[in-house]
Amino acid sequence: MFTVTLIPGDGIGPEVxxxxxxxxxxxxxxxxxxxxxxxxxxxxxxxxxxxxxxFNSVLKNRVALKGPITTPIGTGYSSPNVALRKRLNLFANVRPAKNLPGVKTRYEGVDLVVIRENSEDLYSGLEHIVVPGVVESLKIITERASLRIARFAFEYAVKHGRKKVTAVHKANIMKLSD
Structure with missing residues (x-):
């Protein structure tokens, strides 16, 4: 028997x-x-x-099923989703996308995996009011996290027989961080 932490969340979470x-x-x-x-x-x-x-349950069971959890916008508490990512070191968001046999779609032969760094960049959640009406969000990028996600992506590609890794960036605008 396997034990899984179940976190229904709130809003649409319990239904999902x-x-x-x-x-x-x-x-x-x-x-x-x-x-x-x-x-x-x-x-x-x-x-x-x-x-x-x-957190203790997730650490003990090493697996969880979590529904959406509301994060109030502008006021209230910080995101429980970000807290989970940080405390559990969930730095890689892995999103496969592939056509299913027999399902007609607009594009044929889709088979890709998006891997996104999930703990830095704007996910740091660091922002402050500069003056009334102006908010500054800090885009934190460290060499350590950048190398970690790149290494993860390449290791994932090798392990799953993928032939290439493509990095997506905005270096034309974000010349130092991207």
């Missing part, structure tokens, strides 16, 4: 996670769900949108 759980359970893989709440109601109740017990 419930559907995902049904799909997983249809595989008949023996799973015990360790359920934890997170989000706005949890913040109101405990003073944090993501209690330590959630």
């Amino acid at each position: 996670v419930e559907a995902a759980v049904r799909v997983v359970e249809a595989t008949r893989v023996p799973i015990r769900w360790e359920r934890f709440e997170a989000g706005t109601e949890v913040m109101n109740k405990y003073g944090t949108p993501l209690p330590d017990e959630v």
